[in-house]
Amino acid sequence: MEFLQTCIDGLLFGSAYSLLALSFSLLFGVMKRINLAFGSTLLLSAVFSLWIDSLFSIGIFGIFFLMIASSALINIYVEKLCFYPHSGKYGATVSMISSFAIWMQLDEMSSFLLPDRTASFPSFLPDSFFLKDLFIRIDQLFLFLIAVFMTSIFFYVLYKTNYGLLLRGVSFDGELAKKLGVNSGKISSFAFAFSGIFGAIAAFLILSTESQVTPFFGFWCTLKGLVAMMLGGIGSLPGAIIGGLFLGLVESNVINYLGAEYRDICTYLILLFILVVKPGGIMGSALLRDERAASERI
Amino acid sequence: MLEVNGLVTSYGLIKALRNVSLQAEKGKLTCILGPNGAGKSTLLFTIAGILKSDMGSIKFLNKELSKIKTSEIVKEGLVLVPENRLVFPHLSVSENLLAGAYSRFGKKNEVEEDLESMYKRFPILKERYLQEAGTLSGGEQQMLAVARALMARPKLLLMDEPSVGLAPKIVNTIFEIIKTLSDEGISIVLVEQNAVKASAIADHIYLLDQGEITFSGTPDQIEDNDIIKRAYLGDISES
Numbered sequence: 001m002e003f004l005q006t007c008i009d010g011l012l013f014g015s016a017y018s019l020l021a022l023s024f025s026l027l028f029g030v031m032k033r034i035n036l037a038f039g040s041t042l043l044l045s046a047v048f049s050l051w052i053d054s055l056f057s058i059g060i061f062g063i064f065f066l067m068i069a070s071s072a073l074i075n076i077y078v079e080k081l082c083f084y085p086h087s088g089k090y091g092a093t094v095s096m097i098s099s100f101a102i103w104m105q106l107d108e109m110s111s112f113l114l115p116d117r118t119a120s121f122p123s124f125l126p127d128s129f130f131l132k133d134l135f136i137r138i139d140q141l142f143l144f145l146i147a148v149f150m151t152s153i154f155f156y157v158l159y160k161t162n163y164g165l166l167l168r169g170v171s172f173d174g175e176l177a178k179k180l181g182v183n184s185g186k187i188s189s190f191a192f193a194f195s196g197i198f199g200a201i202a203a204f205l206i207l208s209t210e211s212q213v214t215p216f217f218g219f220w221c222t223l224k225g226l227v228a229m230m231l232g233g234i235g236s237l238p239g240a241i242i243g244g245l246f247l248g249l250v251e252s253n254v255i256n257y258l259g260a261e262y263r264d265i266c267t268y269l270i271l272l273f274i275l276v277v278k279p280g281g282i283m284g285s286a287l288l289r290d291e292r293a294a295s296e297r298i
Numbered sequence: 299m300l301e302v303n304g305l306v307t308s309y310g311l312i313k314a315l316r317n318v319s320l321q322a323e324k325g326k327l328t329c330i331l332g333p334n335g336a337g338k339s340t341l342l343f344t345i346a347g348i349l350k351s352d353m354g355s356i357k358f359l360n361k362e363l364s365k366i367k368t369s370e371i372v373k374e375g376l377v378l379v380p381e382n383r384l385v386f387p388h389l390s391v392s393e394n395l396l397a398g399a400y401s402r403f404g405k406k407n408e409v410e411e412d413l414e415s416m417y418k419r420f421p422i423l424k425e426r427y428l429q430e431a432g433t434l435s436g437g438e439q440q441m442l443a444v445a446r447a448l449m450a451r452p453k454l455l456l457m458d459e460p461s462v463g464l465a466p467k468i469v470n471t472i473f474e475i476i477k478t479l480s481d482e483g484i485s486i487v488l489v490e491q492n493a494v495k496a497s498a499i500a501d502h503i504y505l506l507d508q509g510e511i512t513f514s515g516t517p518d519q520i521e522d523n524d525i526i527k528r529a530y531l532g533d534i535s536e537s
Contacts, residue, residue, distance in 0.1 A: 162396070162400065162403045165389070165393055165396055165397055165400075166397065166400055168386075168388070168389060168393075169386050169389060169393075169397045172386050172387065172388050172389065173384070173386055173387075176380065176384045176385075176386065177397075178348065178368060179346070179348055179368070179378055179380045179384070180372070180377075180378070180397065180398065180400070180446070180450075181346075181347075181368040181369045181370075181371060181372030181373075181377075181400075181401065181450075182369065182397070182400055183367075183369045
């Protein structure tokens with residue numbers, strides 16, 4: 001029963017990791033843009049929304065929507081500054097390094113807005129209930145439902161809409177898309193805004209269940225998002241979901257059986273193990289194989 | 299229809315096009331022949347707005363194109379079929395076709411209609427419409443690239459060496475497709491190295507060498523011009 005309890009806790013919280021990993025995967029895997037400033041973007045959007053809340057008390061829903069909007073805008077700012085000017089052959093490296101610089105800038109802005117280092121984050125529905133013997137927090141259940149809902153929206157946009165189609169086209173071959181006259185700058189901004197929105201929702205859900213925000217949250221997001229994404233396999237969107245859930249499961253069980261201090265050690269050990277045994281991640285090797293097969297034909 | 303005047307395009311210090319002027323008429327197949335490195339692809343890229351010219355003008359239906367972006371140029375009806383049958387390898391065949399119609403995404407019914415007509419024209423694409431484009435054979439990919447360009451409802455099609463790297467039998471098929479398109483009244487500017495095949499279907503031929511137009515005339519006029527014939531085409535009667 002105890003194991004079942006930790007697994008449920010892990011899956012519920014892991015769904016937020018999944019959402020986070022999806023938004024990372026969209027940029028890192030699908031668009032092949034290494035945006036190191038992404039975690040800081042999420043932190044800044046949270047801190048900024050809290051700051052506005054302290055001035056105008058916009059309430060928890062206000063914070064939610066303001067986080068989404070500001071995160072999308074900050075992400076577009078990062079894209080215009082670091083990624084848009086460097087789309088060429090060596091652009092990937094240059095833009096990654098410049099995003100590193102923006103990371104510092106965004107973090108400084110966050111600590112400027114967060115002078116007390118830590119601020120409490122409003123939680124929604126802090127109730128809980130028992131399902132037979134299982135203890136379930138309502139906010140975590142909500143987190144799970146919202147994560148599932150947002151994930152379906154994510155896939156719908158990417159695979160069923162014209163923008164998603166162009167986005168996948170641009171990410172596979174930006175030069176070709178340009179030759180066809182696709183405005184790849186616009187598509188790229190759309191991708192950044194889109195991933196900002198999903199990252200912000202994930203960040204909001206995580207922050208409100210933890211009910212506080214610290215200056216390390218940005219870096220924490222980057223690590224968790226990257227680890228979940230790598231566990232699942234870079235470039236594979238279902239992999240990101242699986243990786244996130246898996247990460248949640250591992251963490252909650254480790255915390256329960258070994259203690260909280262072992263959480264990160266175990267996470268990285270498992271990541272190391274998976275990267276050694278299956279270098280492409282859980283879902284990634286099949287993807288790598290397909291990709292190679294497809295490009296060999298051309 | 300398309301009027302290029304005094305076009306100069308350079309890569310850094312190297313002038314790839316020096317003072318190129320040519321015209322393509324409505325409903326005609328204009329062919330640009332030339333050896334490797336003559337500037338053929340550069341010329342098409344400049345017309346399509348992918349490269350910017352240093353000097354000269356490109357007029358399409360009396361509209362100046364040399365200063366506007368590729369996305370705008372596609373909307374004007376000038377569409378490029380890039381070299382090496384470039385398709386999006388990980389998108390399915392139908393998604394590749396849809397991507398070609400992106401400038402008309404608002405008109406869903408029209409796009410659906412066009413999709414059906416492409417499947418009618420190229421039945422093999424219908425058979426494989428869910429397959430990833432990267433798994434198609436070379437000839438099928440070239441058909442897909444052509445069909446994708448047609449999805450944009452072009453007024454003028456720019457084709458960059460559609461026969462390169464394909465088996466001889468497939469090359470014949472591709473040229474038949476080009477001929478059919480031309481017979482249907484679609485204006486085409488075709489860039490080719492395969493001079494024999496191209497001159498057999500072309501209405502007007504330009505020879506491009508080291509960035510300059512060295513000959514302009516009908517295929518018959520090339521026949522009559524021994525020097526050019528020997529330099530560029532080899533002996534047609536032998537092949």
